[in-house]
Amino acid sequence: MAKKKEVTVEEKLRALFDLQLIDARIDEIRNVRGELPLEVEDLEDEVAGLNTRLEKLNSDLETIDHKIKEKKNLIEESKGLMKKYAEQQKNVRNNREFNALSKEVEFQELEIELAEKHINEFYAQIEQKKAVIEQTQERVKERQNHLDHKRNELNEILSETEKEEEALIKKSDDYKKQIEERLVKAYQRIRDNVKNGLAVVPIERGASGGSFFTIPPQIQMEIAGRKKIITDEHSGRILVDQELAQEEKEKMEAMFKKM
Known part of the structure; x- marks a missing residue:
């Protein structure tokens, strides 16, 4: 041997x-490559966070829109009841019944007033949220453009160096086995x-x-x-x-x- x-x-x-x-x-x-991979990762997280915020804001708009429809329906119902009470007042037998119906009419008027107040508040919220959505969309666009640029930069470097790096890592392992x-x-x-x-x-x-x-x-x-x-x-x-x-x-x- x-x-x-x-x-x-x-x-x-x-x-x-x-x-x-x-x-x-x-x-x-x-x-x-430096900090590029971390930069890309941070930008991806930021864009994802902004898109999640946009989804939430749009969901809030849908909720507010639904509440406005509910208030408008309530107004129509109150108007219907007022009309009904007004008709009933024509056939009352005494002042007590007339006054009771008048109170019902007043109550429905207050319901309408309150509903309209809420509707106006909801419209104000919509305007506010639309302004935030617009700002967020601009921010998403700006950050997405920056992300695309950084991704292209990283991909360019990777395409130039990835094969060489893999070959060098293999060589490094081979040399370690010899020592x-x-x-x-x-x-x-x-x-x-x-x-x-x-x-x-x-x-x-x-x-x-x-x-x-x-x-x-x-x-x-x-x-x-x-x-x-x-x-x-x-x-x-x-x-x-x-x-x-x-x-x-x-x-x-x-x-x-x-x-």
């Missing part, structure tokens, strides 16, 4: 830096704890990438020797030498272009 080839520290460093380049490219794609689990976990932990997501960085001008802290010459030599994995004592990032970083960048850029 053939002995499994032992992976050297240099090979581990190259694999980790390649993984970092892939993940950084994914980050870059996602940064281009021992302990190192992948350490890499991910560092990546989660640093602001720009860079867990593996090259030495630049005697300091670790993105840092102002100078690395002692002895440590720089050890990093260049690629015999052990060394981390920056200030940021915790895994360090690689500039030459290795340049070689891997060129290799990965060629791969990215083929995607």
